Amino acid sequence: MSFIINAIGIIVVFAIAYVCSINRKSVDFISIALMLILQLVITWFMLSTEIGEGFIQLVAKFFLWLIDCSMSGINFVFGDLAPLDGPAPFFISVLMPIIFIVAFFDVLTYFGILPALINIVGFVLSKLTRTPRFESFFATQVMFLGNNEVLAITRKQLNEMDNKRLLTASMLGMSCVSVGVLGGYMQLIDPKYVLIAIPLNAVGALIITSLLNPYKVTKEDDVVYNPAKEENKRNFFDMLAESMLTGGRMALIIAAMLMGFTALITASDSILALFNKSLSLENIFAVIFYPFTFLMGVTPSQIFTVSQFMGEKLATNEFIAMGSLHPVLPKLSEHTEAVISTFLVSFCNFSTIGIILGSVKSLFDEEKTMLIAKNTWRLLLSGLLVSFLTAMVVGLFIR
Template sequence: MLRLVSLSGVLVILAILLVCSKNRRAIRWRLVGTGLAIQLVLGLTFLSWQGGRDGVSYLGDRVKEFLGQSAEGTKFIFGPLADFKMVEGAFTANDKVDAQTGLNYAVYRDAYLERNARGNAKRDIGFVFATQVLPTLIFFSSFMAVLYYLGIMQRIVQLMAAVMARLLGTSGSESLSACGNIFVGQTEAPLMVKPYLPRMTQSEIHAVMTGGYCTIAGGVFALYVAYGVPAGHLMVASVMAVPAGLVCTKMMWPETEASETMGKVVTTARSESRSVVEAAASGAADGLKLALNVGAMLIAFLGLVAVINWGFSAVQVGGAPLTLERMLGWLFFPVAAVMGVQSSEIGILAELLGKKIVLTELLAYKDLGPMIQKHEISPRTGMIASFALCGFANLGSIAIQIGGLSVMAPGRQSEIATLAVRAMWTGALATCMTACVAGALGSEAGG
């Protein structure tokens, strides 16, 4: 029954796109049908077929192991603070000197016991977000920069773009940008087609922006895995978002102009680094900026949410204080209802969707990860939520894209600003579409 609800969700999204389309008569239904078919094939392969699910699960485990290697560098810088077990041992070890690390935890343990006696010590004090999660972004950003320098990423992106352009009939530039978003962020992917941006059609610019909104960057992929979101779900969602995004953007803003790169294979620019060491260093520097940005955003947004909830704390609705999460849940309840989760968890999914779009997906995934790990929601809801949140479609990203693309194509700034809001909602619908496809084809166990 829930699978049918998810399937109906796809139809609802298509209906919304049709109603809101810039030019309904110009919609190319062959492109729409082919894009849906590609999602269907991907879903059947990686979500329905046991072999595909096992493969994704295996690859996801290897990705987690790979990201775990960043701990070596983190431990060197932060010492015991970088290791949950070490820090936890400081408060639970029976011996004065830990046999593994040789560190004397007596002082820390005594301080902990004193705090515990006062009733203000927490058992989970061992987890330190700044030293155990954010460094992963630096490591992964450096690794991606090395892949880019070696030309590996470009070859993968160009191959995928050529396939998408051939199957869907999209232009080479918009296909390349869409596929590039699997690996890089919403401001980096357009750099791959920067020479073409000033002469792109409005539909192509809309497609470039939508692609940025409906995918996540490689760096934050590592962050969400660290939150506890299954890596396999994020990988499949990122790949499925490419055809979903192209379907949604070509329904919302169909092509009516002549494209310069239609039927052409567009190549990506080479890395500016002169050696693999320089590439690794440059990537690490970019990762540091990302880590600082993520940390600052979490500090600011979590504080602002707390202020809002504090302001509404005196307002009682249904016997409970009114909170921002509850208000967002009511607003996005209809969207969550058509995704195919059990009725008792629609409100939870709606709150996550609202938090993602109004605030940022960082906060939404921060809440989702522990829910999955602690089995507070069903595996099916965890899977659908992982897909639905997998994109940068939020209000803050509108300013990011306008600013980034306007620098690359100064003469198109007014058009970019006009397209930005519509593209953001198109990207949000694309992630909801992949979530519905996952709900229709995924196993009830959330695979």
Template structure:
């Protein structure tokens, strides 16, 4: 029964994208069908095959080592705040275990970027994907780069092309950025939800972003437009230590900003819960209301109706705040074994949460582009809600596909 509901859910999510399409007659469904097949295949490989499970385990173990090294630096600056268990792994402390290691991961990304390893991967992986999605090389490059560099940082590598990118292509570029996550915070996600859900979501969202953008914003890239694309790192040449200092500071800024947003959003949600609880004592809170609103959508991902309201509440929390706030809910359910959600529902919800699709991302992306090109930043701000709508559908489709193998 869950499989039938999942198939219906995918059809409905695609239909919801088609309803706001800018060109309903010219949607290229063969490419969309191909990418859906690839998504199912990748989800099966990552969640069900021994090779996929081994690969995810290897990644998780690698990040665990990195988090252990990060703990050394954190403990030096903040002594007695990092406690290690018998295996040398940091114990649970959100600020030291989840946020501050972002600084170290960001430094590693900077080193790989400086050594031209990441640009090589981004360029040729993007080139390969462009053969599958029917879009331009620029769109494919940007999608891969977004998943590594982040939703705002990626546009720095396109700053020379940015003034000449037309509105329809700019939508696809920003949609990719909102549908993915930054590699610098993947380690933080690994410490909050199961690594297999994180990796699966990242891979599925890459293609899901193309699927939804191809429906909402269909177009064909001409040969002339392709020839104008230069997929290269256009940032000014820096010395190694200039680069390293910049990436370390960027990572620390991200950690502090995420921490500040968590303080504000969690406090705001707590206040709204208190207000609703005061109006209906002991009956429901603000997150319960969100849960009832999102329950039908959660049900369409293949989650049983018994779990749909609680799952919908977590999904909505991510949309109105950010993925970290929602992941804390999932983490508490798993840690305290409350039984609020089944294991399968936890997996589906976890995949849904791994993206930057929330209201605050509209401002982040528009602001990042505006800092590079004022006119293009205004263009992005005008289609911000449509951008969020599409990115949320990407998360729903990825979660639904993952549900077939959980």
């Protein structure tokens, strides 16, 4: 039964995107069908084949190894607060490893390993989906680097492009994650759902943006910007030091946001409770998301609870929602765990809109900034529809 419900849900997601499209006549349905098939193949491969399962386990072990390595450095500084063989506070066990993980992937970038991987994946994705090369490479980059970083490194080409392509790039950024936080995710939800959601989000973002903001790109414009190599390559240890400081700032910023948003939710719920004891932000969003949660095939008795996690993510961020979900996971059915876990793996929330708008304002002219500001609702809609699509596609394979 959940299979049929998820299939209907996918159709509903496509219908909403089509109705909200800027130019329905330009929608390339063949490309969209190819991308949906690609999503199904990826999910089948990762969940239903021994090779795919082995790949997930290998990558998960790799990230857990990174976390173990990071904990050795954390233990050196924090001592008994960061035991190597026992539980530690959330800030220590989940956020502090970000420092080493960010540095590790910056080293891979420095030596050209990560950019080479992005180029290969972006090239293959473009050929398989018939989407423009730049958009395919952008979707691949946001799988690894995050939204404002990719906007920054592609700003020269985006400045010369039609404004519609900047809007697509901004919408793609709503469904991204950053490799620096994947280790934190994997400590809160099943690592396999984290790893499945990442490629599905990238392809799903291309699907939804192709429906919401379709356009044709000429062969002359179908190019990818390659940053010029610096004559004097940056000093390795200077890069490493700045990378670690960046990771540290990221961990502190996330911690500050978690404390602030958690306190804000508590205060808001206390005020709302003055009007009605059952009134809270989680319950309000739960009512809004209820129909979509049903279309994700969630067990009927768990629909309201799952809707609360979805609303919590939208209002705050995925870390807070995952933290609330973590202790409840043993009580959820396998299907429900799969769909809510994959739904949460993205940066889609209200604060991300502010981050993207701020990045656009600092990188581009007033005309481009105004375009993105006028379409902030499309950014939010795009991110939500991608998350729903990812969850529903995964739900087809887990009953």
